[in-house]
Amino acid sequence: MKRYWLEMTSPEHAVLPKNTVAVLPVGATEQHGPHLPVGTDCLINNGIVAAALERLGDDIPAVVLPLQPVGASQEHLDYAGSLAHPAPDLMQSWTRVLDCAVRSTGLNRILIFNSHGGQSGLLAAVALDQRVRHNVLGAYATWFDAGYPDGLFTEDEIRTGFHGGDIETSLMLALHPELVVTKNLGDFPSSVDEIEARTGQLSANPGGGRVGGLGWKAQDLNSDGVTGNASRATADKGRALLEYTAQSLATLITDLSNAPMPSDNWPPERYRA
Numbered sequence: 001m002k003r004y005w006l007e008m009t010s011p012e013h014a015v016l017p018k019n020t021v022a023v024l025p026v027g028a029t030e031q032h033g034p035h036l037p038v039g040t041d042c043l044i045n046n047g048i049v050a051a052a053l054e055r056l057g058d059d060i061p062a063v064v065l066p067l068q069p070v071g072a073s074q075e076h077l078d079y080a081g082s083l084a085h086p087a088p089d090l091m092q093s094w095t096r097v098l099d100c101a102v103r104s105t106g107l108n109r110i111l112i113f114n115s116h117g118g119q120s121g122l123l124a125a126v127a128l129d130q131r132v133r134h135n136v137l138g139a140y141a142t143w144f145d146a147g148y149p150d151g152l153f154t155e156d157e158i159r160t161g162f163h164g165g166d167i168e169t170s171l172m173l174a175l176h177p178e179l180v181v182t183k184n185l186g187d188f189p190s191s192v193d194e195i196e197a198r199t200g201q202l203s204a205n206p207g208g209g210r211v212g213g214l215g216w217k218a219q220d221l222n223s224d225g226v227t228g229n230a231s232r233a234t235a236d237k238g239r240a241l242l243e244y245t246a247q248s249l250a251t252l253i254t255d256l257s258n259a260p261m262p263s264d265n266w267p268p269e270r271y272r273a
Helices: 010-014 040-055 087-105 117-134 155-160 166-175 192-198 235-258
Strands: 021-026 062-064 109-114 137-142
Touching (some): 010 087, 021 040, 021 235, 040 062, 087 109, 109 117, 166 235
Parallel strands (some): 021 062
């Protein structure tokens, strides 16, 4: 069963079941400190998607659209190698790809699968737009919202080591160890704790009782542009996290394929003239 859009012929696209889930992977190309490649978010996305497809049953139709490699990474543009779209342009680009996918195949289920935290807030609006304009079941997900296996990473790392730390470096050691510059692994402490110690409601990551968020640039948190203790990273932890996250994505795709479509019977009788 072919699972990748780019590997299929046009006639094969034309006969996809309507409940096929069209997965749009969206990543980023941005600096990840002195030890990880700028394509880290894209490589992690590819790895999770591939592992999830291996866990899908043959009865679950799903096809993966081409990865969108440049994201909303303005916070990293002071570092060499980083690329970015302005958020409105990026949302329009995703929308155009999804428009074409839906119109050319008649599919009615889409999933935007994201691997860059800086654009998580853009996903819901694009998915809703697809729902409104095409009457599809529009869904979105960011990989780390699935959480982490118990005891794999420290609470501090999960809270502040969200860019190039133990978590992402472990995944890269599992997926692409040849691209990790191990001599540059280190601890890259975040200024999040310092910011929160000096304020009452301000944080780089609002929530958990903190209502105010900052529009920060990467160097505001650490001069190397990354946060977290990458020296703790291991391939074993990366493989455990990959298994956990891939299963979550496979379950989500299955849920979407099996979910009933929203009713077209609108408006209800009592609202009709």
